[in-house]
Amino acid sequence: MKKLILHTLKEKQGYVSGEELSNSLGVSRTAVWKHINELRKEGYIIESSSKKGYRLTGLPDILDGREVSVPDGQQIGRELVHFADIDSTNNYAKKIGNDGCPHGTVVTAERQTLGRGRVGRLWQSDNSRGLWFSIVLRPDLEPEKVQIITLAASVAVVEGIIEVLDINCGIKWPNDIILGSCKLGGILTELSAEPGHVNYVVVGIGLNINQDSGDFDQELQDKAASLKLFTGKTHSRAKILSGILKSFEKIYTMLLAGETRQIIDKWNKYSVTVGKEVRIISREVEYIGTAQSVALDGKLVVKCKDGTLREVSSGEVQVRGLMGYARD
Numbered sequence: 001m002k003k004l005i006l007h008t009l010k011e012k013q014g015y016v017s018g019e020e021l022s023n024s025l026g027v028s029r030t031a032v033w034k035h036i037n038e039l040r041k042e043g044y045i046i047e048s049s050s051k052k053g054y055r056l057t058g059l060p061d062i063l064d065g066r067e068v069s070v071p072d073g074q075q076i077g078r079e080l081v082h083f084a085d086i087d088s089t090n091n092y093a094k095k096i097g098n099d100g101c102p103h104g105t106v107v108t109a110e111r112q113t114l115g116r117g118r119v120g121r122l123w124q125s126d127n128s129r130g131l132w133f134s135i136v137l138r139p140d141l142e143p144e145k146v147q148i149i150t151l152a153a154s155v156a157v158v159e160g161i162i163e164v165l166d167i168n169c170g171i172k173w174p175n176d177i178i179l180g181s182c183k184l185g186g187i188l189t190e191l192s193a194e195p196g197h198v199n200y201v202v203v204g205i206g207l208n209i210n211q212d213s214g215d216f217d218q219e220l221q222d223k224a225a226s227l228k229l230f231t232g233k234t235h236s237r238a239k240i241l242s243g244i245l246k247s248f249e250k251i252y253t254m255l256l257a258g259e260t261r262q263i264i265d266k267w268n269k270y271s272v273t274v275g276k277e278v279r280i281i282s283r284e285v286e287y288i289g290t291a292q293s294v295a296l297d298g299k300l301v302v303k304c305k306d307g308t309l310r311e312v313s314s315g316e317v318q319v320r321g322l323m324g325y326a327r328d
C-alpha cells in the first residue's frame with residue numbers, strides 16, 4: 001500500500017487529496033495518513049495541506065529498489081541487494097555468485113568496513129557519501145577475455161555520469177575514473193573460473209559522490225576527487241547509480257555481441273592514459289614509456305624509450321601529471 005501511495009504521489013507531481021488516495025486505493029483516510037507518516041520517517045518529504053492534500057517534494061537518497069530504478073527488460077540491476085553496513089560488496093557478491101544468484105544482481109552498501117582495491121589495497125568507503133556497489137555477471141566468455149570487462153565497466157561509469165550530470169570524467173588504464181587530475185572512482189573485477197569457462201565475474205565499483213575533502217583520509221586528500229568537490233553541489237546517488245546500471249547494460253550487450261573494437265574506441269575517447277608518458281611498475285620491472293593504445297584483449301601497449309613495444313596486462317601504471325606523478 002505504502003508503495004502505491006508513493007507511486008501515486010510521484011506520478012501526480014502535485015497535490016493529491018487524502019480522499020482521492022483513500023478512494024482509489026480502497027483504504028481509510030487514517031490508513032493513508034499512517035503510510036504517509038511512515039514514508040516521511042524513511043526520508044520522503046511530503047507536504048500536507050488540509051485543503052489540498054499531500055504533495056511529494058523531496059526524495060531520500062536510498063540505494064534500494066525504491067529509488068534505484070532500471071528500465072523494463074534490463075537485466076543489470078533487476079535484482080538489488082542493499083546493506084547499511086557490510087565488509088565489502090564484492091565479498092557478498094562472490095558469495096551469492098557461488099550460490100547461483102541471477103546474472104545482473106547488484107549489491108549496494110551505505111558503508112563498507114573492509115572496502116578493497118586491487119592487490120590487497122584498501123578502498124575508503126566508511127561513509128554513505130559515495131556509491132559502493134558490485135555487479136554479478138555470468139558472461140559466456142573465455143577467462144582470458146575477462147579483462148575487457150573492466151574497460152567496459154569504466155566506459156559505463158563515465159557514460160552514466162555524462163547521462164545523469166553532463167560531467168565528463170576520464171579513464172586511467174585499467175580501472176581508475178579520473179575527474180580533474182584526481183581519482184573519483186575505481187573498479188575491482190574478480191573472477192571465478194575453471195579452465196576455459198567463467199563461472200561468474202564480480203565488477204566492484206567505488207565512486208566518490210558527496211564527500212567534502214575532510215571526509216577523505218589524510219593520504220587521499222590530494223589524490224581523491226568527489227562530484228560534490230567538483231560541482232559544489234550534493235548529488236543523488238540513487239539517480240547516478242540508476243544511470244550507470246543503464247549504461248552498463250548497453251555496453252555489456254555490445255560486449256556479448258562481439259563489439260570489442262567499438263568498446264575500445266569508446267574507451268579511447270575517454271582515456272587519459274593513451275598518448276601520455278607512463279611509469280609502469282610491475283613485480284619484476286619498472287620503466288617509463290609512452291602509452292600507445294589498448295589491444296583488443298584490454299592490455300596496454302607501451303612504447304619504451306628504445307622503441308620497443310611492450311604489452312602490460314597488470315601492475316601499477318602511473319600517468320604523468322595525474323595523482324602526484326611528476327617526473328624527477
Ligand code: BT5
Nearest residue numbers: 088090115116117118121123124133186187204205206224
Ligand atoms: C581500485 O583499486 O581503485 C578499486 C576500488 C574498488 C572499490 C569498490 S567499492 C565496491 C566494491 N567493494 C569493494 O570492496 N571494492 C569495490 P586500486 O586501483 O588498487 O586503488 C586503490 C587505491 O586508491 C588506494 O591505495 C588509495 O590510494 C586510493 N583510494 C582508496 N580509497 C579511495 C577513495 N575513496 N577515493 C579515491 N581514491 C581512493
